[in-house]
Every structure is written in structure tokens, then in C-alpha cells.
Amino acid sequence: MQEVKKIPDRLGRLIASPKAYARQKSLLVGLQWLRANQPLGRVETQGFDPFWLVTRHADISKIMRLHQLFHNGDRAHTLVPRASDEMARALTGGSPHPIRTLVHMDEPDHLKYRRITQSWFTQQTVGSLEHGIRAIARASIDRMAAHGSVCDFVRDVAIHYPLRVLMQILGVPTQDEPWMLKLTQELFASEDMDLGHGEAGSGDPARHAKELFRLLREFQAYFVPLMERRRAAPAQDLASAIANAEVDGKPIDYFEAVSYYVIVAAAGHDTTSSSISGGLWALCENEDAFKTLKADASLIPRFVEEAIRWTTPVHHVMRTATAEVELSGQRVARGDWLMLCFLSGNRDEDVFDEPHRFRLDRNTSSNALFGQGVHACLGQHLARLEMRIFFEELLSRLTSVEIAGRPRRSASIFIGGPKTLPLRYSMN
Template identity: 75%
Template sequence: MPEADYIPERLGRLIASPKAYARQKSLLAGLRWLRANQPLGRARPEGFDPFWVVTRHADVLEISRQHQLFHNGDRPHTLVPRASDAMARALAGGSPHPIRTLVHMDEPDHTKYRRVTQAWFTRERIRSLEQRIRAIARASIERMAARGPACDFVRDVAIHYPLHVLMQILGVPEQDEPRMLKLTQELFAGEDEDFGHSGDVGSDAARHTRRLLRLLDEFRAYFMPLMESRRDDAQDDLASVIANARVDGEPINYFEAVSYYIIVAAAGHDTTSSSISGGLWALCQDSHALRQLQDDPGLIPKMVEEAVRWTTPVHHVMRAATADTELRGRKIAKGDWLMLSLLSANRDEAVFEQPERFLPDRNPAGSAVFGQGVHVCLGQHLARLEMQIFFEELLPRLAFVEIAGPPRRSASIFIGGPKTLPIRYRIN
């Protein structure tokens, strides 16, 4: 591999450091430098297999659309240390994935399993849930009003609202939501010290892998009885759809079914709560933008897209090349690992004017978070509607809001966002 293909070591370390995602300033500056000077380069941080870092919006979209050339399932779907990958493969019979969800599948399996729930996530089906979602949003805002004049918006409001929506759709009893919240927060906590982790993804790979496997066992322990109950007594919920699905004419097997439950429960609310929190954080910093939205609620759908872009709750995804190819003059070999940096793509100056600014009236230019091609996010319409409804209900009643303490982001390489957002406010 030519030495010119490698990015500066300092940037490789930043990209592989959970703490860098919590602070972001140095990381975003490094990604900006890469977009300008080395938009496709190879990183080799200590403890990790080398990987290509894809930083430009156009390249991220191009690779995402070429699902036959760049696979999800051949190597880990997220950046993990070499030792963690080896341990996971040893425990999973050679597979890099301890669970097998849509994001870990390639064709033809991906489409077969996507069809299981696709009808539940169409724009039309999601719109039919609008009144139920709006009632949940109003109840959340009433609790926020009662808690005022101050709260931690993330912990007291944002993490609970989309969780409650999704658990209703899935069919999880309300009394079990705290258990689901605990498991999903731990699953996506990265190496955040506030969750009892070391803060260094490479410091103890075996311990981190064992923690992940323990969490997955806890998810299985919850969802297996739920699946059995829905097979015996199907109801009008997503849990019943998954439990009674057939793939290739046969009942869905337990491993894939439980994996399905885990990805719906976990990914379905965490990213939405992060984007809601990120949106309010931005509005707290810009009273003009807040007034603009209050004066013209028709801008809220655009503001939702901007909140997703500005927050970028999914920082990256990984792909593996299935054949020798070339991109930006670089020779990518079969089996090479590529990081699609969504955090960088959503700050790309070639696509977004003043990308570091939060502009609620920005014309949507295609945030990279929801993906492209066959792997476009199944729950994107639900996430957008939840966010739109929440801000439609909150903003007309929000007489005043300001940041009341230092907001903090989670230390997570993969999925992350605001973990604390102390605010003072008055709700009419």
C-alpha cells in the first residue's frame, strides 16, 4: 500500500477515539481537513485493522448505493478493535455479528427480511398513527411543563417520548419500558465513562465484547417469551408480525426473529431522541431560529431534516469491498474495510452551505443519516413524523428556553448525540 494512501496518524487516532465524538471540535476539524486534502485515505490506528475513511457526501452516497460491490455483512458493520472482532467471531462460529439484523444482511436475505415489516413502515401506514403519536407528544410536553422551570431535556423528556411511541407499535407493555430504555442505552453507550465504561474502545476488547454479549442475552431473555406469546395469540402489533413471519416459505427462525426485535427496539428510538435533543440544543443557541419557527410552523419539516443533519446520531457505518475497484484514484482491494463517515458527509461544504450552522429553513439536500439504496432506513418516515409532531406541539407553547448548564455528548464512535441538555424554560 503506497504511503500516500494513509491519512495522518493523529487523525486516525481521533476517528477511532470515542472521546473525540463527545468533544467533536477536534474531530470535525480533522474531518474538514480530510475532505479538503484527502477525501479518501486509509487509517491504521493501533489495535484496529486498517480501513479507508470516506469523508465526502457524494462518495458516501455512491458506495451506499452499490450494495453488491460494498457489503454490510462480510465484516463488522461498525468500527471495532481487531481483538473484539476476533472474539466475536470465536463466539459466533466465525461470523463477525453476534446478532443478524437487516443492517448486517446483504442480498438476497436483506430484501426477504425487510419485507417482513416493510408494510408497517410505509409513509401511509405511519401517517395513520399520527393521532396516537400526537397524544404521546402532548403528554410528554405536559410532563415537561409540570417539571419546569428547569430540567435535563435529554434525560427527562427526549429519551422517553420516542421510546413510548415505538414500544406501543412494537407491543411492549408500558411497565416494561424502563427495562428497554436501560438495555438500549447500554447497547449504544459506546465507551462512555458515565455508563461505567473505560472511555477507550481499544483498552479491553474482551471486556467490551463480553458486555455486548451480556446485553444481547438480556434482550433475548425478554423477547423470546414475547415472541412465543404472539405466536400463540397474535395481536395488531409489530411483535406479532415478526413472530409469525415466514421467510422462503418457512417460519422465521428464532435467531433472526430476536435480532429483528432488538434492532427495532434499540435503533428505533435512540437516534430519534438524539435528533430531537440536538434540534432543541441548536434552537437554544439561536433565538432568531426559534422565533422563525414559531412565526412559521410550516418550516418545521425542514427543521426536522436540519436537526438530523446537524446532530448526525449515526456517526458512521462500515462496508467491505467484494471485488477490486477504484475510487478517487485509489485502488481498493477485495476485502478492504471502508468507513462511511456520515458525520463528515453531513458537514460537506460541497453540499451544505455553512455546514457548521443550524439553519431551520435550509432546503433539504439529502442528509446521509437515513442511508441510500436497498439499505435506506426502514423507520425513516416514523422518525421524521415523531420529530415533526413533537416540535409542532412544543414550539407554540414555548415562551422561553435557554441552556442552564454545559450540554454534553456521549462518547460513542457509532451511535451518539446529546446525553445531557440542562435547560430553563417556560411553557404556556
């Protein structure tokens, strides 16, 4: 085995910096260098526990499928500062997780809880929702048209559409959607001074944990009464399925039910809205691709896959080794923390030809990192359907579109994407 080599300090700081994910250029260049020269390396940077950075697509896929060797739940599931991890453990009585969802679980719990909602997200069940989703997409595009010829696509359109879809499935009343939008936006954006509630750069190393616990209290204040109403009077919605679920023959407890509501509402919303915005941003910069899609709507599913790869709204996940293992000639010890860098894997030259170009002629459906193995994204069929329907409806009406200002990405290590996308357009 090779001698353990630490990743260069400058790159380690980039990996752990939310601002680097907003700008991306330097980060992507650094990840490209790592794939070629140090695909598995140790990051030691101030304020964080040491961790392994995994940058190649093949290694990331392998680790994701070895779910017994690499656990989700033993340590924090995302990269958090040491002070935030310590605060989380202090407030939870030892757990690194302020919230416990499917992504924080390993077997056997993971499968037990996944079964609660699995039937709601099968390809067949999701397909039956197409008519209702298409109506929501058309209403969203009508809202865009009502802005005239300019809008901020993220703020005016993209963040509202998938939220409306999810809230209908979940059973949240329309009048509560603005509140849910506020909470879901803040949950993954606490590192961004524009989107988060706290002050980025405040110097408080535990700010991430404090923000997360604050938001979870607000989610709990909303979802516990909803859960109680659905237990008393079940409806044909996902909120009722979760509220009345049983695990090991006992009713699901409040903490894990609220956790379930949060992950359904938040994760499915932010990732889909980011991929929609990222896809349209790419079309603005690729006039030929825009014309091609306008001429042949059958290519939209392929466009959706490339938009997911191109945007990569989930930048990384963390895993913990349960035993000593050799990876890429390095010895990973039991208990070691590993960052699976999707942002790098989805730009891997060994898998994607010209990975830094947005191309409609590639088939990424089986290659883009979107969750694999037992932890494959539960809502992936819904997300793809939402995106396909939205762009079918949008491209049937959009006659021209261009960027009218400076688009910006969110400053977020975990989940992120465009936070502003000013457009000028014409519609029929």
C-alpha cells in the same frame, strides 16, 4: 492511480476514539481537513484492523448505492477493535456479527427480511399513527412542564418519547418500558463511562464485544417469551408480525427474530431521541431560528431535516469491498474495510452551504445522509413524523428556552448525540 497515503496518525486516533465524538470540535476540524486534502485515505491505528476513511458526501452516497460491490455483512458493520472482532467470531463460530439484523445482511437475505416489516413503516401507514403519536408527544411535554422551569431535556423528556412510540407499535407493555429503556441506552453507549455498563478505559480491548453479548443475552431473555406469546396468540402489533413471519417458506428462527426486535427497539429509539435533543440544543443557540419557528410552524419539517443533518446520530457505517475498485484515484482491494463517515458527509462544503451553521433556509431532505439505496432507513418516515409532531406541540407551548448548564454528548463512535441538555424555559 495515486500512491496510497496513510491518514495522519493523529487524525486516525481521533477517528477511532469515542471521546473525540463527545467533544467533536477537534474531530470536525480534522474531517474538514481530510475532505479538502485526503478525502479517501487509509487509517492504520493501534488496536484496529486497517480501514479506508471516506469523508466526502458524493463518495459516501456512491458507495451506499453500490450495494453489490460494497457489502454490509462480510465484516463488522461498525468500527470495532480487533480484539472485539476476534471475540465475536470466536463466540459465534466465525461470524463477525453477534446479532443479525437488516443492517448486517446483503441480498438476497436483506430483501426477504425487510419485507417482514416494510408495510409497517411506509409513509401511508406511519401517517395513520399521527393521532396516537401526538397524544404521546403531549404527554411528554406535560412531563417537561411538570418539572417547572428547569430540566435535563435528554434524561427527562427526549429518551422517553420515541421509546413510548416504538413500544406501542411493537406491543411491549407500558410497565416493561423502564427495562427496555435501560437496555436500549446501554446497547449503543457501552463506550461511554456514564451511559454504559462496563468500565470505559478499563484496558480490556475486547470490552466492547463482552458488553454487547451481555446485553444481547438480556434482550433475548425478554424477547423470546414475548415471541412465544405472540405465536400462541397473535395481536395487531409489530411483535406478532415478526414472531409469525416466514422466510423461504419456513418460520423465522429465534435468533433472527430476536435480532429484529432489538434493532426495531434500539435503533429507532436512540437516533430519534438524539435528533430531537440536538435540534432543541441548536434552537437554544439560535434565537432567531426559535422565533422563526414559533411564528411559522409550516417550517418545522425543514427544521427536522436540518436537525437530523446537524446532529447526525449515526456517525458512520462500515462496508466491505467485494472486488477491486478504484475510488478517488485509490485502489481499494477486495476484502478491504471502508468507514462511511456520515459525520463528515453531512458537513461537506460541496453539498451544504455554511455546513457548520444551523440554518432553517436550507433544503436538506434529499441530501442529508440518512441511509440510501436498498439500505435506506426503514424507520425514516416514522422518525420524521415523531420529530415533526413533537416540535409542533412543544413550540406551541414553549415561550422561552435557554441552556442552563453544560450540555454533553455521548462518547460513542457509532450512534451518539446529546446525553445531557440542561435547560431553563417557560411554557404556557
